[in-house]
Every structure is written in structure tokens, then in C-alpha cells.
Amino acid sequence: MAENRPxxxxxxxxxxxGHRRPTPAAALTRSPELVDAACRGVDPELFFPERRTTGDRxxxxxxxxxxxxxxxxxxxxxxxVVSIARGEWEGIWGGHTPGERRALVRDAVALRHDVRATVQxxxxxxxxxxxxxxxxxxxxxxxxxxxxxxxxxxxxxLDPDTVVRARARAGAAAAVLAAMxxxxxxxxxxx
Numbered sequence: 001m002a003e004n005r006p007x008x009x010x011x012x013x014x015x016x017x018g019h020r021r022p023t024p025a026a027a028l029t030r031s032p033e034l035v036d037a038a039c040r041g042v043d044p045e046l047f048f049p050e051r052r053t054t055g056d057r058x059x060x061x062x063x064x065x066x067x068x069x070x071x072x073x074x075x076x077x078x079x080x081v082v083s084i085a086r087g088e089w090e091g092i093w094g095g096h097t098p099g100e101r102r103a104l105v106r107d108a109v110a111l112r113h114d115v116r117a118t119v120q121x122x123x124x125x126x127x128x129x130x131x132x133x134x135x136x137x138x139x140x141x142x143x144x145x146x147x148x149x150x151x152x153x154x155x156x157x158l159d160p161d162t163v164v165r166a167r168a169r170a171g172a173a174a175a176v177l178a179a180m181x182x183x184x185x186x187x188x189x190x191x
Contacts (some may be wrong), residue, residue: 033079037079038072038073049063049092066092070092077176089101105176108180110134110173111177115141122142127156136166139152149163
């Protein structure tokens with residue numbers, strides 16, 4: 001596996017074994033949203049902590065340094081969207097680690113589930129838990145309809161804190177879907 005890791009001494013964006021080398025976000029100047037990225041002028045290796053450290057704890061601390069730069073960046077969302085669209089699954093992009101980006105993509109896919117029938121049943125007073133794969137989309141749709149966390153928790157049999165966390169995940173996934181463009185549904189299902 002070590003031969004698949006990108007190396008500093010590569011040419012034309014490829015590793016010696018021919019694999020594509022990840023590109024730091026600030027290098028993507030073709031995208032006007034990234035021109036003012038906070039990572040400009042920062043060593044790109046900072047954003048690839050898995051190359052600099054060993055062990056989960058070391059990677060977490062190195063990722064924290066990169067994320068602190070991302071938190072101040074005006075190009076955070078476009079950077080995140082570019083990384084997902086390009087399939088950049090290494091490094092810190094838009095303030096997210098590879099695992100966090102994968103989870104965000106899973107959440108975005110879940111939001112695209114058609115949950116109209118479930119939402120309509122809940123609006124008409126039926127109380128039941130949605131299918132596990134539909135949970136996030138149902139919470140998102142009910143939130144868009146103006147339901148509060150306690151009401152959603154009541155009809156789904158959940159505590160409000162669980163609903164608040166689900167709403168935050170759904171909101172982040174919806175923001176990514178909206179930034180990805182019109183091919184991605186982030187608005188509520190038609191009733």
C-alpha cells in the first residue's frame with residue numbers, strides 16, 4: 001500500500017507508480033470560488049496529514065491544524081464541493097477529513113430518497129419510525145415543513161437531541177447538494 005501513497009518528488013501530478021497525486025485546493029485556480037482560498041501559500045502537505053503522521057491520534061492532531069485554516073476560509077464550501085466532484089478522497093478539503101466527506105456523501109444520497117408517502121402519513125397523524133435508510137430524508141423534509149425537533153422526535157419515537165443531530169447532518173448534506181447543482185434534489189418532496 002505504501003507504493004500507492006503520493007510522494008513529494010513526482011512530476012505531472014502522478015506518483016512514481018502512476019497513480020494520480022491529490023491536488024491542494026488552492027492550486028485549483030480554474031475555479032473562481034477558490035481564488036481567495038485561505039490555504040494559498042500554505043504548505044500543501046499540511047492538508048494531507050495521513051502522509052505526515054502515523055496512527056489515528058497523530059492524524060487527528062495534524063488534521064486539526066489544517067481544519068483551523070479551513071474554518072477561516074471564504075472558499076470552504078466550494079472547496080468541499082470540488083473535492084467531492086473530483087473524487088479527492090485524501091487530505092483535508094473544505095474543512096473535512098476523507099471520512100467526514102464520505103459520511104457527507106452518504107447523507108446527501110440519503111436525502112435524495114423519495115419519502116413523500118412517509119411524510120404524508122406522519123402529517124396525517126400516523127406515528128411510526130421510518131425505514132433506517134429514509135430516516136435522514138424524513139427528518140429533513142419535516143424540518144423544511146416547519147416541524148420542530150420535539151414534534152419530529154415525538155412522531156418518530158426519538159429524543160429531541162437525536163433529532164437535532166440529524167437535522168444538522170441533513171442541513172450540511174443539503175448545502176452540499178445545493179452547491180453541486182440542479183441535478184441534485186435538496187428541496188422538499190412535492191406533496
